[in-house]
Amino acid sequence: MAQSPLTLTDVTKRFGGFTAVEGLSLDVPEGRIIGFLGPNGAGKSTSLRVSLGVIPPDEGMVRLFGAPPNILSLRRVGFLPEERGLYKKMTARETIAYFARLKGLTAGEAKARADELMESTGLGEFRNTRVSKLSKGMAQKVQILSTLAHKPDFLILDEPFSGLDPVNQQALEELIRDEHARGATILFSTHVMEHAERLCDRIVMMARGRKVFDGTLPEAFATLDKGASLEVEEGFDLAAALAPKGFEAQRAADRGHGDAWRIALPKGVGPQDALRAAIEAGAPITGFAPDEARLRDVFVSLVGEAEAAALNDPLAEQAEGALAE
The missing domain is CATH 3.30.70 (Alpha-Beta Plaits)
Incomplete structure (x- = not known):
């Protein structure tokens, strides 16, 4: 029986008097694309940090490939944090190769992998350009490529589409599909439901730190009055x-x-x-x-229109991130 890359059992995380995540249980089956959905501030980023051992849970259990997060299991993970950050004096090629080496590739393997990824995503001519000279969109592409340079078994992407224009959002969707076809399990958080509708095998919805739905897209749409x-x-x-x-x-x-x-x-x-x-x-x-069923309608039916309005609030997730730091 295949081992789940990630299992959370009754996980709770508090920051002072604020409960960011409460009683979250989650199982990510191998080989799936899972959408981790909810408005900004719902507890998604905190849940992902707990999953990787960046911050410990106050209650509950975390298992990454069957064990608590450790240096060996983390080498099998590619993590794109919501807070983007690159070394501005490095070139695009150096950056991707650097992160690949951190995950165990040799210097030669890392450079070859960087070249392969940049060519396949239209960044080949910018391989020797410093990050500080790249456009915001290209820099974000470099960060995404750095996340998957070592061909991880498990990709965790926190708001990966944030800041990308529609063309690059579509390109990232294709990249996610390619990684899934390669065999990677993918968990990505987003407050934009349309990405999940197009990509996911299964979705998990969060609101105010609690899980409100966990199931397939057909199961989600079945909750709606037709x-x-x-x-x-x-x-x-x-x-x-x-x-x-x-x-x-x-x-x-x-x-x-x-x-x-x-x-x-x-x-x-x-x-x-x-x-x-x-x-x-x-x-x-x-x-x-x-009626045309949409995931936003499912979310509204579960938590109400007032809570769903936070799907368009760019400040709430920043507040959650600040608490976690």
Whole structure:
């Protein structure tokens, strides 16, 4: 049976009177891409630092490849911290090779690996450029490449997309897929749900230091009430027409094409079933759209709109990081 790269059991971490993480249990199976999701300040960065032994838990147990974090198990990990930091006088090539050597590669292996990574990500012509002369985006690429230069078995990426433009965000998504195809297990934290929707096998959601969901994407979407939007010509009572067919319809915001309704879907019933029932009821339909499930909707359904508003707050995670320092 494959050993989980990371297991947390009832982990709690406090900073003075503030509880950053409370009772967190988490298992990261080998070979998966796991999204560690939640608004800024939810406790994600603290949880990752505890996982690596950077800070100890106040309660609970941490196992990295089956044992407490140690120098041998940490060599199998590539960690990208949220706080970016590079040696500005080093060149891009020297930086990547340096971090590779820290993880056990020889000097020759480290330089060859640095060259390979830079060429494959469009940084080849900047290999001898000092970090201080690189753009912010290129410097962040160098830091990401430094994280995976030693081909780690387990990648932990804390807000890896932060600060990247859309083009480089897409490039990083491809890099994550490539690392996963190579065989790496990947755990990345983010407050941007769309990245997790595109990349993850499984997601873990955090809010106020506590885990509120742990499961696959289909399991997450299954927590939502499903429905569909239907527009009919003005004056048609869709609720009365659909009630005999077992559907509940409520008026929604009028979009200017007639009367707008939202139809609730019972379990096991799809949007097309609702549309068919409306047609059979003689509804003069002018528009139809099934609900599009998004992870943000799942988060809102679990913790409420007020908590979800912190997904767009860039200051809360900085506060969490300051507490952990």
